[in-house]
Each structure stands twice: as structure tokens, then as C-alpha cells.
Amino acid sequence: MSQWDLVNSDVILVMGSNMAENHPIAFRFVVEAKQRGATIIHVDPRFTRTSALADIYAPIRSGTDIAFLGGIVRYLLENDLWFREYALPYTNLSTIIEDGFQAPEEFDGLFSGWDEEKHSYKMDSWQYEGMVVPTANADHSVEVSDPEKKHEMTKRPPRRDETLQDPNCVYQIMRRRFAAYTPEMVERVTGCPKESFVKIAEAMAKNSGRERTGAVCYALGWTHHTTGSQMIRAATIMQGLLGNMGRPGGGVLALRGHCSIQGSTDIPTLYEMLPTYLAQPKAAKHPTLETYLEEETVPTGWWTNLPKYMVSLLKAWYGEHATKENEFGYQWLPKIVGDHSQFPMTFAMTDGFMRGMFVIGQNTVVGGMNAKLVQKGLAGLDWLVVRDSHEVETATFWKKGTLISEGEMKPEDIATEIFLMPASLPGEKAGTFTNTQRLVQWHDKVVDGPGDSRSDLSFVFHLARRLKELYAESTEKRDEPIRKLTLDYPVIGPLEDPDSEAVLQEINGYTTADRKLVSGFKALKDDGSTACGGWAYSGLFPEEGKNLTRSRKADGPDGNGAHHGWAFAWPSNRRTLYNRASADPEGKPWSERKKMIWWDEAEGKWTGLDIPDYVEDKAPGYRPDWSKEQTGMDAISGSDPFIMMPDGRMALFTPAGLKDGPLPAHYEPVETPAKNAFYKAQSNPAAKRFHRKGNALHEVADKQYPYALTTYRLTEHHTAGAPTRGVPTTAELQPESFAEIPPELAEKLGVRTLDWVVLSTKRGEVETRAMVTERLRPLTIDGSTVYEIGMPWHFGWAGYATGDIANILTSIVADPNVSMHEAKALTCNLRKGRLRRHHEGVEA
Amino acid sequence: MTINRRTPGKRIASFVRDWSLPRQLAGEPSKSTAAKSTTSEKLQPRLKLADKVGTSICPYCAVGCAQLIYARNGKVIHVEGDPRSPVNGGRLCPKGAATMGLLNNPERLTTVKYRRPHATDWEEVPLDWAMERIARLTKQTRDETFVEKLADGTVVNHTLGIGVLGGATLDNEENYLMKKVFGGGLGVVAIENQARP
Known part of the structure; x- marks a missing residue:
């Protein structure tokens, strides 16, 4: 949802985020919603400025969000407070699941299909009855015994029971699944008083229906957990039941933290994806382009177009060298063989497998988990290139780092050859950022960067040019990819900077015969006649001279408030995804107050206040003709809004796509002061764990x-x-680091504000100043008192504002779906005093 | 250059003309017309000195606040929120408001710093030399670690010997070219950014 659409919300739940302090300008829309009468709720371990501006604040213990949200789901189902007219036709609530499915409450805290040896789930029993539900992401796609069954969905719709009586329908499974998540249990696990919890559940329910909508805003407080994906899923399930998706003022807004982190996810500098959500080929699964397309293409729904996007990408990268005969250069793409994310990289550096590294605009010594291990890894490299605007810790670990200050190594011991290169900043280079609401916005070059500063685009371009020269004479097959790669961008000025608009045009796509820009992804073909670097972004540069990301025409007071003339929101400049759901199954707005798009019977098309996220002329009454095979959008009926899903419906129950269960379950963080009160399984059984020296974990209630x-x-x-x-x-x-400590704990330890304290874990120790504050309250968890400490993680030794690196304390563990760590919930010890390494002679 | 040699009479006349008090006593508003003087009439807003202005996007979080960057003689003289933006309507938070301090920070790197293996300090090197050295190291490491097939014959065409980190603060075009060149060109698979850690 657009950030400004929050003013249309009747209730806003901010959870896993301190929005007022970390996204202050976005928070102005929350404040405006409040002034218009919306109820603002903040659920967080700390009382912050967000809490101060909220109508209801509820404290919870870090990492117990699924217990809380699961409690809301139960409350809605048991009290019949969900939006039936929306959720019944638009979600898979009525769909029948395989008979063998079992959930944690009946299966020792595990879902059915657990393979103890492989430490992962087999997903056969999570499927829709008699069929396999495919997903378009290789890393997540379902491992089932009979993959042939994924074509079942082209033959018939999934079996459903609209009366919701069948014990295997999603509704009944969910009722059983969340039955234990009572208000009493929520209080026992999260520490949130049950009265506050009930008040919040009621506020969410009250603001749902035809006339009302609610939004959820979250940030890293949800993602930084071994159960992070499922926390967000739990919120999405709640929003589906309340009818809050695809509607004005409804949705789930991820508040992301870097200026183009959304862009770097869409056009990913990530290992398992190619631009705009195509899978990076896996060695075992995708030996040829044919097998790749067969595996990845979802036969029903929008993803059936995947071959057009993949072939167009290969044409963009390998140009005329990509031909039908050579699988469009598919074999030149590197194949992945496992998890190549940052944590395995840290270990690969330490072990000497990874020998060279480029760090481009990331200060991983401060931001990486288990910062000491990260530094050990860097010290194991042959060479390291760091590009930044300032002398960051990542570039100076070899002389000022933790290994040096703790006396483990001397600079002379470190053999790494290091380059620290000055990088240009926005204002000194032209290009686009994608913000947290998918808005692709251009920024101009106004001045040159200082001295030898260059843009990273220029760096990569000139490095590639030099490598092409170095490989020019090679006849080796393995060197073909760099030799065949297209790199024909025009250059500007005496420094020969590549033209970023030309790169953006390649992302937009063009026809290969005459290099004419395409108008959008609907124009892409799978025969090599089009090239496109990122299909979902296609349309942002639809014709020469028309760079829509530069467009700066916001709506005036008479506009519809979607601001279609301000920049470009992918896909197709749509501001609200799945906005077909803003109309009822017949295509009429749910209410005048909450209208967005609707079916215009006279014109025979969808119209309204946003660009329809739907097939423009698909009538609400369209039904697939199941007497014959149906593929693509033909298999999706005109009342099913969720076109990227193979059945057109929102997946409250997820048969495919998640590695740790089709529904959320509360598992404790890997390090926690509490036993799991729900199940025998203590923490996420599928979480990624790395048993390595220097990465030891604490016991439960250690x-x-x-x-x-x-x-x-x-x-x-x-x-x-x-x-x-x-x-x-x-x-x-904010001149230096500190830790927030509840007064009750501070008194116990004799700590006062501004005293030095040492925080310690099995990974390491840091010293910092104490800030004793009631913002953190002792919580009663399962009958005993739990103290929670908070620490900002920005600091390091570089710059004016310094402090020990908080990530010295954290460990490397990860969510199984997305390899995200757990820096938001761990355990530690705390004592008054300082560390000897900093101040020889001071008490250690 | 002309030298101001005004007679005492002219100087007094000029003072009386610029003096605010008589005009205030005559009833003119003290904050507008009565406050005008020869000097104030020549004053102009700092932004008028700019010879260039561009639209930008705040380089910090993902909210995407629009900015206007004003420059004179190739140097940034002012950064403010773009009042036209539906995201921020001209507002900036404490970080966004510090953008000019970031761009003009004297602590910025201006040359390539190079640390030889086992050295105890940096040395400065020419950019061109560094680019060539990096290209050769990249080629060498790639050539030494490139794998075409696994032991069982599975084609992988990749190198696990090189890693690339970063991207969340970079332009889409930069991320695109990094993935294309390092991945599609060199066979690097370990390409990651802050979206995870």
C-alpha cells in the first residue's frame, strides 16, 4: 500500500516497528489518520515515541509476536468477527487440504512431513486435496513426490466447502490450529496483559467490513527473527480475515530501512534470484532452460507468463549471442548449489574457500551478525575491495578492529590486500531508488563527487570493460559469459560515466530487431524478439524521452490521491496491489467510502481511482470452462482477485512457498529466557543453525x-x-552508544544512568553507557519476571559518534525461508564495569 | 573600483533615509516597510545564488522523501525537502536534513587508499592503477576457482571464490549491473545485500 494511503485507515497497528522514530516522515500519515479519527495501536517491547502517540500501547516480550497475532486470529474466528463476504470468496478459507495434514498441536510441535535427517519438511500433506500447488520461486518451491500433479490445477478448481463444515477445510484447520491461543495464553507467553490484548483484537475487528479498513505497519522488529516470515504471515492472515487487502487504507506496509532496499530486492543483489523475482537457476533442479521453464512456470494465474520474462532477461544480458539454438545463453548463468547468503559467506571466507570480495556500500563489520566472526572472515581473504563515501569499519578492521583491540591478531598477521575506494553519493550520480511502497524515483546528478569518487555504476562498468579486454583473446568455454555479455551503454563526459538512463531502458525492455522501447511487460515475448532486464519494472520507460521515474506531478486537492503522475510504482504504475479486492465479487465497490476500482458494465472494463491490478476486460462473472484444460489467466475466475496465486485466492493456508509450515506457530527465539508454553518443539525446528567455533548459543533460560x-x-x-x-x-x-535498562534490574545490579556496563554473550563482550529507563518494563512470563535490555546497534570505532559494536553479541542463526538472522531477540548477561581491552587496569 | 567619498551631509541624509524609527513613528509596520533599508533591499535568498538545482531522493531510509539539491560552482550549497512530493511534502527528518553535511563532509574519501598484505598503514594510489590491479585480481581468483562441472557431472559454471556484498543504498541501475556483470558475466553466485542482514 502507498504510505499516504494510511490516512484512509480506520485502525493502524504498528508492530515490530518504532515508526515515529525510524520512519518519522511516513509516520505523519499515521498522525493524520489519528486526527481523522483512526485508532492507533502500538505493540512493542519498548515504550517509544510511537507508543506515546498511540491510542493503545501493549508491551510484549521480543519474539512472541506469533503468540499475539495468533491470539487475534483465534479471537476473530471464535467470536465470528471476520469479514465473511470478503474472506470466503477471496481467500482459500473454504479449500480442502489433504487428509494427512497435521499441525503442531497434534504432532509434538511439528507440522506433518518433518524429515529429521534432512532437517526440513516434505510438503505432500500440505497440498490442496489431490493436487500440487506450484509456486514461482525455485528456492521455495515444493518438494513433493509427484510433481506431475502440479498440472492438476489446469483441469479443475481445488475442492471447496463453502459451508466451512468439512474438517479438512482451511477454516476448520485454522480454528483447531489457533484454539490454544487464548487471551490467557497470550498473556502468559508475551507478557501483555490480556485486557490490553482483547482491546486490540476488538479494535481490529470493529474497523473491518464494507465501510472500514485497517492497516499493519511493520519493520525489522518482525523480520529479524528465526520465525520472521511467519510473523508477517500471521499478520497477513489477520488482514485476510478482516478484508483488509487490496482496499483503500488496508494492507500490510513493510517499513524498510535503506533508500533502495526495495530496489535491491526487486532487482536483486541476492544470490537466489534474478531480476524481479525469477529464480536463480539451481544446479540440481534446472540443468537446461527447458527444465527451468518447466519447473518454474506456474500453469495457472499470471506466473504462466514466466518464460517470456526469462527469455527476455537472457536477451538483455547476452544480446545477439543469445539464440534459440544455445538456450538463449542459459548455460552461461551460474547455477547455485545451496545457501550462498551472507552467513555461509562469512564461513567460506574463514575457511579460505572465498578468496576475494567486493563490499559496495555496506558496512558489514558493524551490521553483520557475530561481528567478530565477520572480521575473522575478512582477515582470511586474499583481497578486499571496499567502496564507500567514508572510511568505514569494514575497511579498517585490520588496524582498528576487534581482533586487534582484543590482542588476538596484529595488523602484520593479516595478509589481505585491501582497496578503499571513494564512492559518489546521490546528488553526485543519476539513477533510481525504489522506496518502501514500490515507488521508483529518479534522482539527478547535480555535482561531481569529491576527488576520485565515482558512482558504483561507473566502477562496475569500467571493471567489466577491463575484464572484457583481459578475456578478449580467450577461447575457453568458461570465459564465454563475460565475453558475450552486453555492455554497450553510451558514456558521458571525460570520465566516461555510463549513461544510467540507458541502463534503466534495458531494465524496461526493448524489441531486439529495432531497439524500440516496450510499453510494458505485456509486450514481452519468449521467442527472443524482446529483451528486458526486469519484467516487473517494465513500463517505467515506455518510449524514448519518457522516463516516468522522473515524473513529478502529484495530485492536487481535486485529484484522487493515488498520485499516478508522481514517479512510477511497479507493476504498471499500480499503487495498490490486488486492488480487484476493493470491489465485491460482482465488481461493485464494497461501499462509497471505500471505493477504489470497480467493473464498468457499459464499457466492459475495470475502472476507478487506481490502475486495475487485473485483466482489464475480465468480467466479474467470468468462470473457467472446466470441461477443457485451462491455463494462465483463463483458469482464474472473474471474482478471484489474487492473480499471482495459482488459484487466484489469498493463501491463508500456504501449501507451497514456506519451509517451516503452511500456517504460523509460536516457537521461541533460539535464545530465550522462556520455555515454549505451546509445544514440545522449543524453537523453529527448521531454523538454520550453524555449529561453528565462535558462534556458540545459550541454553534455554540459561x-x-x-x-x-x-x-x-x-x-x-x-x-x-x-x-x-x-x-x-x-x-x-546522538554522540555515543548506550544500553537501555529497566530501573528494577538496574537497582538489582547497582547500575545508574551513565555508568559503564558490560553486556556479554558467548560470542563476545561489549561495554557501553547505561541508560536506566522505564521505557522497558519487567514482564511476567509464565509466572517469573523477565527483564529485557535494549541496545542500538549503529556504533563502531569510525567517525565522531562511536561505541562498541552491538553485533559482537549476536549469533548467526537464521529463518529457514529467507536466511534472516535473529538480532531482535537473544539473551545476554549484564554487569557494571568496563572492559580491560579498552582501559588497561579498569575492572574487567 | 569606485571609492565612496560621500560628504557628511550626504551620509546624514542616507542615515535618515534608512533609519527605521521615524517611519515606525509615522505608523509604518515595523516588520515590513519600516524595516527596509538600502542594505536589505540588496539582500537575496541564498538559493538565488545557485547556478544549478536538481531533484533528488533522500539517501537514508526507504520512505523515499524527495529533495531539492542546490549547487553553485559545482558545490552543493543547500538541500531541502521537495514541497511537491506526496511522500514528504517538503519535510525531512534529522537524517534527511543532514544530507548537505553528508555530501560536503570534509571527512569524505577523495582518493583510493591501498593496504598491501601485512602492511600497518594505508598508502594512496592512483584510481587507474587500482582499477587495473582489481581487474587482474578478479580474473586470477575467478580463473583459479571457476567450476564448470561438479564431480557428478552436474553443470554449474560458477565460482565460489569471489563474493559481492552491498546494494541496498545503491541505485537500481547499479544493482542491475552488479548482478549482470558479477553473476551473468563472471559466474559469481555469492551476491548479497542488506535485505537480509
Whole structure:
């Protein structure tokens, strides 16, 4: 949803986010919604400025969000407070699941299909009855015994029971699944008083229906967990039941933290994806283009177009060398063989497998988990290239780092050859960022960067040029990819900067015969006649001279408020995804107050206040003719809004796509002061664990590490601090690191504000100043008191605003779906005093 | 250059003309017309000095606030929120408001710093030399670690010997070219950014 659409919400739940402090400008829409009468709710371990502006604040223990949200789902189902007219036709609530499905409450805390040896789930029993539900992401796609069954969905719709009586329908499964999540249980596990919890559940329910909608805003407080994906799923299930998806003021807004982190996810510098959500080929699964397309193409729904997108991408990368005869150059793409995300990279560096590294605009020594291990990894490299605007910790670990200050190594011991290169910043280079609401916005080049600063585009381009020269004479097959790669961007000025508009045009796509820009992804073909670097972005540069990301025409007071003339929102400049759901099954707005798009019977098309996220002329009454095979959008009926799903419906129950269960279940964080009160399984059984020296984990309720610890950001600093700790104004506003400690614990330990304290885990120790504050309250968890400590993680030794690196404390564990770590919930010890390494002679 | 040699009479006349008090006593508003002087009439907003203005997007979080960057003689002289933007309507938070401090920070890197293996300090090297050295190291490591097939014959065409980190603060075009060149060109698979950690 658009950030500005929050003003249309009647209730806003901010959870897993301190929005007022970390996304202050977006929070203005929450404040405006409040002024218009909306109820604002904040659920968070800490009382922050977000809580201060909320109507209801509820404290919870870090990492117990699924217990809380599961409680809301139960409350809605048991009290029949869900939006039936929406959820019944638009979600898979009535769909029948395979008879063998079992959930944690009946299966020792596991879902059915657990393979103890492989430490993962087999998903056969999670499927729709008699069919396999495919998904378009290789890394997540379903491992089932009979993959042939994925074509079943072209022959018939999934079996459903609209009366919701069948014990195997999703509704009944969910009722059983969440039955234990009573208000009493929510209080026992999360520490949130049940009265506050019920008040919140009622506020959500009250603001649902034809006339009302609610939004959820979350940030890293949800993602940084071994159960992070399922936390977000739990919120989405709640929103589906309440009818809050695809409607004005409804939705789930992810508040992301870097200026183009959405862009770097869409056009991914990520290992398992190719641009705009195509899978990076897997060695075992995708030996040829044919097998890739067969595996990845979902026969029903929009993803049936995948071959057009994949072939067009190969044409963009390998140009005329990509031909039908050579699988369009498919074999030149590297194949992945496992998890190549940052954590395995850390270990690969330490072990000597990874020998060279480029770090481009990321300060991983401060931001990476288990910061000491990260530094050990870097010290194991042959060479390291760091590109940044400032001298960041990642570039100086070899002389000022933790290994040096703790006396483990001397600079002379470190053999790494290091380049620190000055990088240009926005304002010194032209290009686009994609913001948190999918808005692709252009920024101009106004001045040159200082001295030898260059854009990263220029760096990669000129490096590639040099490599092409170095490989020019090679006749080796393995060197073909770099030799055949297209790199024909025009250059500008004496520094020969590549033209970023030309790169954006390649992302948009063009016809290969005459290099004419395509108008959008509907124009892409799978025969090699089109090239496109990122299908979902196609349409942002539809013709020469028409760069829509530069468009700066916001709506005036008479506009519809979607601001279609301001930049470009992918896909197709749609501002609200799945907005077909803003109309009822017959195509009429749910109410005048909440109208967005609707079916115009006279014109025979969808129209309204946004660009329809639907086939423009598909009538609400369309039904697939199941007497014959149906593929693509033909298999989706005119009342099914969720066109990227193979059945056109929102998946409250997810047969495919998640590795740790088709429904959320509360598991404790890997390090926690509490036993799992719900199940025998303590933590997420499928979580990624790395048993490595230097990465030891604490026991459950470990007496040596008795306190809960969470980490977070401050308004005045940005992530790992490179662009703020060295800037005078921001450094002055937050000059040094600290830890927030509840008064009750501080008194027990004799700690006062501004005292030095040492926080410790099995990974390492840090010293910092104490800030004793009632913002953190002791919580009663399952009858005993739990103290939670908070620590901002921005700091390091570089710049003016300094402090020990909080990530020295964190461990490397990860969510099984997305390899995300758990820096928001761990355990630690705390003592008054300082560390000897900093101050020889001071008590250690 | 002309030298101001005004007679005492002219100087007094000029003072009386610029003096605010008589005009205030005559009833003119003290904050507008009565406050005008020869000097104030020549004053102009700092932004008028700019010889260039461009639209930008805030380089910090993902909210995507629009900015206007004003420059004079190739140097940034002012950064403010773009009042036209439906995202921020001209507002900036404490970080966004520090953008000019970031761009003009004297602590910015301006040359390539190079650290030889086992060295205890940096040395400065020419950009061109560094680019060539990096290209050769990249080629060498790639050539030494490239795998065409696994032991069982599965084609992989990749190298696990090189890693690439970063991207969340970069342009889409930069991320695109990184994935294309490092992945599609060199066979690097370990390409990651802050979206995960």
C-alpha cells in the first residue's frame, strides 16, 4: 500500500516497528489518520515515541509476536468477527487440504512431513486435496513426490466447502490450529496483559467490513527473527480475515530501512534470484532452460507468463549471442548449489574457500551478525575491495578492529590486500531508488563527487570493460559469459560515466530487431524478439524521452490521491496491489467510502481511482470452462482477485512457498529466557543453525545469560552508521552508544544512568553507557519476571559518534525461508564495569 | 573600483533615509516597510545564488522523501525537502536534513587508499592503477576457482571464490549491473545485500 494511503485507515497497528522514530516522515500519515479519527495501536517491547502517540500501547516480550497475532486470529474466528463476504470468496478459507495434514498441536510441535535427517519438511500433506500447488520461486518451491500433479490445477478448481463444515477445510484447520491461543495464553507467553490484548483484537475487528479498513505497519522488529516470515504471515492472515487487502487504507506496509532496499530486492543483489523475482537457476533442479521453464512456470494465474520474462532477461544480458539454438545463453548463468547468503559467506571466507570480495556500500563489520566472526572472515581473504563515501569499519578492521583491540591478531598477521575506494553519493550520480511502497524515483546528478569518487555504476562498468579486454583473446568455454555479455551503454563526459538512463531502458525492455522501447511487460515475448532486464519494472520507460521515474506531478486537492503522475510504482504504475479486492465479487465497490476500482458494465472494463491490478476486460462473472484444460489467466475466475496465486485466492493456508509450515506457530527465539508454553518443539525446528567455533548459543533460560536482549535503531543514525556517525550534525545529536535498562534490574545490579556496563554473550563482550529507563518494563512470563535490555546497534570505532559494536553479541542463526538472522531477540548477561581491552587496569 | 567619498551631509541624509524609527513613528509596520533599508533591499535568498538545482531522493531510509539539491560552482550549497512530493511534502527528518553535511563532509574519501598484505598503514594510489590491479585480481581468483562441472557431472559454471556484498543504498541501475556483470558475466553466485542482514 502507498504510505499516504494510511490516512484512509480506520485502525493502524504498528508492530515490530518504532515508526515515529525510524520512519518519522511516513509516520505523519499515521498522525493524520489519528486526527481523522483512526485508532492507533502500538505493540512493542519498548515504550517509544510511537507508543506515546498511540491510542493503545501493549508491551510484549521480543519474539512472541506469533503468540499475539495468533491470539487475534483465534479471537476473530471464535467470536465470528471476520469479514465473511470478503474472506470466503477471496481467500482459500473454504479449500480442502489433504487428509494427512497435521499441525503442531497434534504432532509434538511439528507440522506433518518433518524429515529429521534432512532437517526440513516434505510438503505432500500440505497440498490442496489431490493436487500440487506450484509456486514461482525455485528456492521455495515444493518438494513433493509427484510433481506431475502440479498440472492438476489446469483441469479443475481445488475442492471447496463453502459451508466451512468439512474438517479438512482451511477454516476448520485454522480454528483447531489457533484454539490454544487464548487471551490467557497470550498473556502468559508475551507478557501483555490480556485486557490490553482483547482491546486490540476488538479494535481490529470493529474497523473491518464494507465501510472500514485497517492497516499493519511493520519493520525489522518482525523480520529479524528465526520465525520472521511467519510473523508477517500471521499478520497477513489477520488482514485476510478482516478484508483488509487490496482496499483503500488496508494492507500490510513493510517499513524498510535503506533508500533502495526495495530496489535491491526487486532487482536483486541476492544470490537466489534474478531480476524481479525469477529464480536463480539451481544446479540440481534446472540443468537446461527447458527444465527451468518447466519447473518454474506456474500453469495457472499470471506466473504462466514466466518464460517470456526469462527469455527476455537472457536477451538483455547476452544480446545477439543469445539464440534459440544455445538456450538463449542459459548455460552461461551460474547455477547455485545451496545457501550462498551472507552467513555461509562469512564461513567460506574463514575457511579460505572465498578468496576475494567486493563490499559496495555496506558496512558489514558493524551490521553483520557475530561481528567478530565477520572480521575473522575478512582477515582470511586474499583481497578486499571496499567502496564507500567514508572510511568505514569494514575497511579498517585490520588496524582498528576487534581482533586487534582484543590482542588476538596484529595488523602484520593479516595478509589481505585491501582497496578503499571513494564512492559518489546521490546528488553526485543519476539513477533510481525504489522506496518502501514500490515507488521508483529518479534522482539527478547535480555535482561531481569529491576527488576520485565515482558512482558504483561507473566502477562496475569500467571493471567489466577491463575484464572484457583481459578475456578478449580467450577461447575457453568458461570465459564465454563475460565475453558475450552486453555492455554497450553510451558514456558521458571525460570520465566516461555510463549513461544510467540507458541502463534503466534495458531494465524496461526493448524489441531486439529495432531497439524500440516496450510499453510494458505485456509486450514481452519468449521467442527472443524482446529483451528486458526486469519484467516487473517494465513500463517505467515506455518510449524514448519518457522516463516516468522522473515524473513529478502529484495530485492536487481535486485529484484522487493515488498520485499516478508522481514517479512510477511497479507493476504498471499500480499503487495498490490486488486492488480487484476493493470491489465485491460482482465488481461493485464494497461501499462509497471505500471505493477504489470497480467493473464498468457499459464499457466492459475495470475502472476507478487506481490502475486495475487485473485483466482489464475480465468480467466479474467470468468462470473457467472446466470441461477443457485451462491455463494462465483463463483458469482464474472473474471474482478471484489474487492473480499471482495459482488459484487466484489469498493463501491463508500456504501449501507451497514456506519451509517451516503452511500456517504460523509460536516457537521461541533460539535464545530465550522462556520455555515454549505451546509445544514440545522449543524453537523453529527448521531454523538454520550453524555449529561453528565462535558462534556458540545459550541454553534455554540459561542462568549465565538471564536477560532478554533486543537491538534497534535511533532517529539520528542510519544502520551501520557510515553516513551519519561521521557527519557533525547527526553525530552531535546522538554522540555515543548506550544500553537501555529497566530501573528494577538496574537497582538489582547497582547500575545508574551513565555508568559503564558490560553486556556479554558467548560470542563476545561489549561495554557501553547505561541508560536506566522505564521505557522497558519487567514482564511476567509464565509466572517469573523477565527483564529485557535494549541496545542500538549503529556504533563502531569510525567517525565522531562511536561505541562498541552491538553485533559482537549476536549469533548467526537464521529463518529457514529467507536466511534472516535473529538480532531482535537473544539473551545476554549484564554487569557494571568496563572492559580491560579498552582501559588497561579498569575492572574487567 | 569606485571609492565612496560621500560628504557628511550626504551620509546624514542616507542615515535618515534608512533609519527605521521615524517611519515606525509615522505608523509604518515595523516588520515590513519600516524595516527596509538600502542594505536589505540588496539582500537575496541564498538559493538565488545557485547556478544549478536538481531533484533528488533522500539517501537514508526507504520512505523515499524527495529533495531539492542546490549547487553553485559545482558545490552543493543547500538541500531541502521537495514541497511537491506526496511522500514528504517538503519535510525531512534529522537524517534527511543532514544530507548537505553528508555530501560536503570534509571527512569524505577523495582518493583510493591501498593496504598491501601485512602492511600497518594505508598508502594512496592512483584510481587507474587500482582499477587495473582489481581487474587482474578478479580474473586470477575467478580463473583459479571457476567450476564448470561438479564431480557428478552436474553443470554449474560458477565460482565460489569471489563474493559481492552491498546494494541496498545503491541505485537500481547499479544493482542491475552488479548482478549482470558479477553473476551473468563472471559466474559469481555469492551476491548479497542488506535485505537480509
